[in-house]
Amino acid sequence: MPERFALGEHVRAARHDPPHHCRLPRYARGARGTVVDVGGWHPLPDDRARGLPAELEPVYTVRFTARELFGGGDHAVTVDIWQSHLSPAAEGASR
Amino acid sequence: MSGDHHGSDAAISAQVRHVEALLERRGLVDPVELDRALAAYLARSSPANGARVVARAWCDDAFRGRLLADANAALPELGLSMGGGLQEQRLKVVPNTDREHNVVVCTLCSCYPIALLGPSPTWYKSEAYRARVVRDPREVLREFGFELDPGLDVTVWDASAESRYMVLPRRPEGTGGLDEEHLAGLVTRNGLLGVAPV
Structure with a gap:
């Protein structure tokens, strides 16, 4: 699975809520952030937890503002997110 | 926030012990070796x-x-x-x-x-x-x-x-x-x- 996102790119975390293990933290779901690092390639835990074959994919460090995640606060939170849980985000859009 | 692990430590410990016992019984894991590796890792x-x-x-x-x-x-x-x-x-x-x-x-x-x-x-x-x-x-x-x-x-x-x-x-x-x-x-x-x- 090729790298789909570049450093500095705006991305949106998936909004889904599957019935099985999902590594994407709940508080980040649906939020828009910025790719600040690529932290290696790893199989998607959501698939591994179900015993499904999982190919290696990039895991990005995504920086979110507290305002985007929680509606307030002046800090930032970074979350390491598998590529499958990210999509491109339009500039300026908010959840 | 995931609460998956909350309050289930005992259940998970029991599962781990069960799997460990199976691995030992089938000769896939040497319990002494496991303890030694764990002790060495924690000592470092x-x-x-x-x-x-x-x-x-x-x-x-x-x-x-x-x-x-x-x-x-x-x-x-x-x-x-x-x-x-x-x-x-x-x-x-x-x-x-x-x-x-x-x-x-x-x-x-x-x-x-x-x-x-x-x-x-x-x-x-x-x-x-x-x-x-x-x-x-x-x-x-x-x-x-x-x-x-x-x-x-x-x-x-x-x-x-x-x-x-x-x-x-x-x-x-x-x-x-x-x-x-x-x-x-x-x-x-x-x-x-x-x-x-x-």
């Missing part, structure tokens, strides 16, 4: 390791540069590594500066660089810390007795995937005359997680 794991890394970075700007660029490649210079488990884990060191302060958490469970920090403290695994530090780090730090300069930007690093994080604290003022060994003695585990000043 200590916050003194993280403190040595920080002291070197304070004394040697070139090392600091290498550490921040690729911590896994820099650790062997001090005889350290992020290996010891099934595979080497990626480490990212995040530096505190006069503009930015960093805090580490794993909101999913308690992921953390054990080799450099030793076994994790109870508060690090608590749901209260995991849930609250991402929402209001300044208030959580205040409860640790750490009043953060309101002018500092704060970044919380959620280590819930494959990378592990360690904070590089700022070198305290007035320590220009101290050598690396004494500087290492100033560094605490809480400082390496960003919940205490050094």
